[in-house]
Amino acid sequence: MKRIEVVQNILEANESIAAQNQRLLDKHRVFAINIMSAPGAGKTSLILQTIAKLKDRLRIGVIEGDVASTLDAEKVKDEAAAVIQITTRNMSESCSLIANMIDHALMSLPLEDIDLLLIENVGNLICPSEFVLGEHKRVVISSLPEGDDKPIKYPMIFADANAVIINKIDLLPHVDFDIPAFRRAVKELNPKPEFFEVSCKTGMGIEAWCSWLFDGVESNAQKVINEGG
Amino acid sequence: MHELGITENIMDIALDKAKEAQASKISRINLVVGELSGFVSDCIEFYFEFLSKDTIAQGAKLYFEPVPLQLRCRSCSMVFHPQDTLWSCPECQSQSVEIVGGRELYIESLEVE
Ligand SMILES: Nc1nc2c(ncn2[C@@H]2O[C@H](COP(=O)(O)OP(=O)(O)O)[C@@H](O)[C@H]2O)c(=O)[nH]1
Numbered sequence: 001m002k003r004i005e006v007v008q009n010i011l012e013a014n015e016s017i018a019a020q021n022q023r024l025l026d027k028h029r030v031f032a033i034n035i036m037s038a039p040g041a042g043k044t045s046l047i048l049q050t051i052a053k054l055k056d057r058l059r060i061g062v063i064e065g066d067v068a069s070t071l072d073a074e075k076v077k078d079e080a081a082a083v084i085q086i087t088t089r090n091m092s093e094s095c096s097l098i099a100n101m102i103d104h105a106l107m108s109l110p111l112e113d114i115d116l117l118l119i120e121n122v123g124n125l126i127c128p129s130e131f132v133l134g135e136h137k138r139v140v141i142s143s144l145p146e147g148d149d150k151p152i153k154y155p156m157i158f159a160d161a162n163a164v165i166i167n168k169i170d171l172l173p174h175v176d177f178d179i180p181a182f183r184r185a186v187k188e189l190n191p192k193p194e195f196f197e198v199s200c201k202t203g204m205g206i207e208a209w210c211s212w213l214f215d216g217v218e219s220n221a222q223k224v225i226n227e228g229g
Numbered sequence: 230m231h232e233l234g235i236t237e238n239i240m241d242i243a244l245d246k247a248k249e250a251q252a253s254k255i256s257r258i259n260l261v262v263g264e265l266s267g268f269v270s271d272c273i274e275f276y277f278e279f280l281s282k283d284t285i286a287q288g289a290k291l292y293f294e295p296v297p298l299q300l301r302c303r304s305c306s307m308v309f310h311p312q313d314t315l316w317s318c319p320e321c322q323s324q325s326v327e328i329v330g331g332r333e334l335y336i337e338s339l340e341v342e
């Protein structure tokens with residue numbers, strides 16, 4: 001019997017794999033987005049809208065981590081340049097993607113042929129906030145039917161978001177959702193995110209979201225070049 | 230909660246360290262878990278049993294050392310353990326506090342053969 005001192009932070013292990021993932025992405029000039037939301041808020045729909053709008057200008061890859069697959073998930077496979085479905089060893093349920101899973105997925109993606117990588121996280125507002133994956137930007141979607149109190153109930157996920165998307169804006173006449181109050185609550189937690197009000201059904205607001213993404217891809221590629229990558 | 234992800238990380242770290250030490254079996258993993266980290270040890274044990282199958286960690290005992298939540302008052306510097314979900318200083322009632330203990334989540338040591 002032998003005792004080994006470890007004292008290794010378990011989340012730090014995740015962070016160091018995430019940093020490694022980001023170096024690999026940067027090497028191939030891939031801009032990666034981690035998309036998080038409650039189940040049904042519209043992650044898959046947003047990915048489809050984004051591909052439709054940007055596919056002539058960018059080569060888009062998708063990592064599908066949402067196990068609750070819908071018919072739309074099949075459509076993602078047809079539309080994206082490359083798609084990887086994450087399975088977490090043989091377990092059917094994980095409450096979040098972790099850096100380790102992305103590390104494996106990146107090995108099977110043609111990174112040379114991808115400019116923008118959209119990562120659909122597991123539908124969950126708690127766990128994904130703990131795990132960085134190596135993404136360049138973190139995006140949270142809230143949809144009108146969920147109500148405007150999500151930032152109060154789930155502060156962590158909003159606290160480090162780079163963009164917050166308010167989806168299903170087409171339903172505004174039918175639901176009680178105070179958009180200014182929602183924005184204020186997010187800003188109290190985090191002053192920095194960009195807000196986008198969109199409808200993945202009508203396409204409203206998708207243009208602005210896509211131009212934010214496009215700028216992100218360009219400025220990240222520029223940054224990597226400047227750093228000699 | 231995210232016990233599966235956490236358990237995967239525990240496994241990876243433990244297997245790595247055991248390999249470095251050229252161990253043939255991991256018999257015990259000592260974890261330090263803060264009250265605030267919010268992990269359910271039963272869940273970690275459940276996933277661990279699943280994930281460790283056919284590895285040198287199969288059958289290892291997990292030992293969880295809990296660390297209580299500790300807050301420090303920003304007004305009078307008193308360090309205290311809050312009695313309820315309202316985090317206010319028992320000395321001066323200030324609600325401006327910082328967390329000084331209870332967020333820990335790490336592997337302290339392994340016992341190997
Ligand atoms: N009315 C409306 N429905 C939407 C919108 N976006 C998504 N949905 C619907 O919401 C449901 C869940 O969407 P999905 O993209 O699968 O959500 P996910 O679980 O976050 O991936 C589907 O039935 C979509 O058709 C929208 O902007 N407006």
Ligand SMILES: [Mg+2]
Pocket residue numbers: 043044045066068069070120
């Ligand atoms: Mg989905």
Ligand SMILES: [Zn+2]
Pocket residue numbers: 302303304305306307318319320321322323
């Ligand atoms: Zn005090």
